[in-house]
Amino acid sequence: MIDFGYTPMPITVHNMDKADLSLAKWLAERDETFNHCISCGSCAATCTAGKFTDFSFRELTHSIRRGEISKAFSESEKCMLCGKCILVCPRNVNTRNIVMLIRKANQIFKP
Amino acid sequence: MKKEGKKKIWSEYQKEIADDKFYFVRSCIRQTFFPGSDTAYLKILRDVLGKDVYEDPNHTTCTGIAYHTEVVPFSTIQTVVARNFALMRENGYENYTPSCVTSFGIYSEILDTWHHFPEEKQRTRDYLRKATGREFEEPANLVHTSDVIYKFRNEIAAKAKYRLVNKETGEPLKVVDHIGCHYSKMFPSKGVGGAEYPQVLAGLVETFGGEVIDYPERRHCCGFGFRQYFVQANRGYSISASKKKFASMEPYKPDLIITNCPGCNYFMDRWQYALEEMEGKTYGANGEGIPVLSYEEVAGIVLGFDPWKMGLQMHQTDIEPLLKKIGVEYNPDDKYKGPNGEDLGLPKGLKFIKD
Numbered sequence: 001m002i003d004f005g006y007t008p009m010p011i012t013v014h015n016m017d018k019a020d021l022s023l024a025k026w027l028a029e030r031d032e033t034f035n036h037c038i039s040c041g042s043c044a045a046t047c048t049a050g051k052f053t054d055f056s057f058r059e060l061t062h063s064i065r066r067g068e069i070s071k072a073f074s075e076s077e078k079c080m081l082c083g084k085c086i087l088v089c090p091r092n093v094n095t096r097n098i099v100m101l102i103r104k105a106n107q108i109f110k111p
Numbered sequence: 112m113k114k115e116g117k118k119k120i121w122s123e124y125q126k127e128i129a130d131d132k133f134y135f136v137r138s139c140i141r142q143t144f145f146p147g148s149d150t151a152y153l154k155i156l157r158d159v160l161g162k163d164v165y166e167d168p169n170h171t172t173c174t175g176i177a178y179h180t181e182v183v184p185f186s187t188i189q190t191v192v193a194r195n196f197a198l199m200r201e202n203g204y205e206n207y208t209p210s211c212v213t214s215f216g217i218y219s220e221i222l223d224t225w226h227h228f229p230e231e232k233q234r235t236r237d238y239l240r241k242a243t244g245r246e247f248e249e250p251a252n253l254v255h256t257s258d259v260i261y262k263f264r265n266e267i268a269a270k271a272k273y274r275l276v277n278k279e280t281g282e283p284l285k286v287v288d289h290i291g292c293h294y295s296k297m298f299p300s301k302g303v304g305g306a307e308y309p310q311v312l313a314g315l316v317e318t319f320g321g322e323v324i325d326y327p328e329r330r331h332c333c334g335f336g337f338r339q340y341f342v343q344a345n346r347g348y349s350i351s352a353s354k355k356k357f358a359s360m361e362p363y364k365p366d367l368i369i370t371n372c373p374g375c376n377y378f379m380d381r382w383q384y385a386l387e388e389m390e391g392k393t394y395g396a397n398g399e400g401i402p403v404l405s406y407e408e409v410a411g412i413v414l415g416f417d418p419w420k421m422g423l424q425m426h427q428t429d430i431e432p433l434l435k436k437i438g439v440e441y442n443p444d445d446k447y448k449g450p451n452g453e454d455l456g457l458p459k460g461l462k463f464i465k466d
Contacts, residue, residue, distance in 0.1 A: 001388065001389060001390075001391070002388040002389065004346070004385060004388075004389065005343055005346075006343060006344065006345075006346040006347040006350065007347055007350075007389060008347060008350045008351045008354045008386065008389065008390070009347060009348075009351040011351075011354060011355050011358055013327070013328070013355060013358075013359070
């Protein structure tokens with residue numbers, strides 16, 4: 001293998017026909033506000049945990065909608081559950097409850 | 112939307128392509144990397160189709176690469192382009208045919224600028240007059256050289272010795288058509304078939320008997336992208352874009368990639384080698400690479416031109432598997448011989464994918 005001084009990045013194509021949307025469906029069944037999110041990013045902008053880590057609730061919902069379930073599980077552990085995001089959400093998404101549900105799903109979905 | 116509906120929408124994107132008397136302008140990078148491609152184009156136009164093509168030794172690069180990397184300012188490139196237009200008229204021609212898609216995009220952009228901002232055109236006139244004493248007129252017809260080959264595709268097919276068909280199985284070859292971004296993404300009305308369904312290469316492939324593959328990343332950039340490549344630290348972006356395309360087309364088992372842009376031809380050819388070196392991965396059948404050819408190289412193959420005189424050995428991804436599939440008669444021993452038959456020796460330090 002030759003080191004050219006640069007490397008290709010992993011391919012980030014998401015084939016939505018093959019995406020595992022089981023977690024998205026599971027969450028929406030338990031908290032319908034999950035489907036109300038418009039990905040405006042207000043939650044991420046006000047997030048205390050996001051100030052010190054790379055946590056973003058917006059990115060978390062994107063991961064779930066793309067079927068990146070294991071990434072969603074690990075990301076959900078970064079939330080401090082302070083609830084500031086609930087206060088700023090223009091769509092009244094129950095963000096804290098959704099994070100709690102993701103953590104719960106982590107226990108159920110794991111083999 | 113059904114495919115027929117899409118074709119209908121884009122079918123109105125047609126353009127006038129001149130019949131004869133072409134003023135030919137070279138690509139700065141293509142004649143260096145694939146020197147036989149321009150030669151093949153001129154041979155097809157002059158010897159096969161009997162057209163009048165004039166190549167002026169005084170013409171220059173459009174400076175497009177420097178413009179896109181912000182080395183050359185807009186006023187300078189306008190003046191350089193105006194000088195080439197002036198040379199065309201001085202030689203009695205009015206149909207301008209650049210062989211580079213970047214150049215074609217530059218000319219289209221500048222003509223559009225002059226249409227909307229006449230003061231820019233006047234300023235360019237002043238600059239050109241002060242610098243060279245020349246006057247210029249816009250071309251009557253501006254088309255890319257792939258448009259010219261597309262226009263005469265039926266005449267070429269009528270004289271063809273081979274077809275894009277697998278000699279053993281009789282099946283049409285699966286061909287990926289890759290259109291340079293600057294051909295019609297900036298000005299859809301300037302491309303045959305517009306931006307989404309350009310026919311310029313697909314029509315050529317179908318006329319020559321091949322089958323065009325419609326794969327997910329068909330309209331994705333080849334990975335050149337100028338500043339993604341020129342700065343070494345950014346080259347990961349360039350090769351990642353190419354890798355995404357190769358991975359997307361791989362399941363369709365393409366036999367050939369045809370391009371109409373020198374940059375696309377170069378990057379899709381060379382990056383296959385780089386990816387093989389970096390990751391040990393090839394995207395063609397049997398561990399081979401996917402041959403990458405320009406439109407006139409493909410036309411030259413079907414017309415029965417000697418592949419080595421067209422310079423096809425300059426492609427890093429080996430094209431011999433393709434020649435064998437089509438059943439082209441060629442001498443493998445002539446691969447590294449010069450124009451007068453002298454032995455040039457094997458390339459040093461160059462590894463061909465599964466040669």
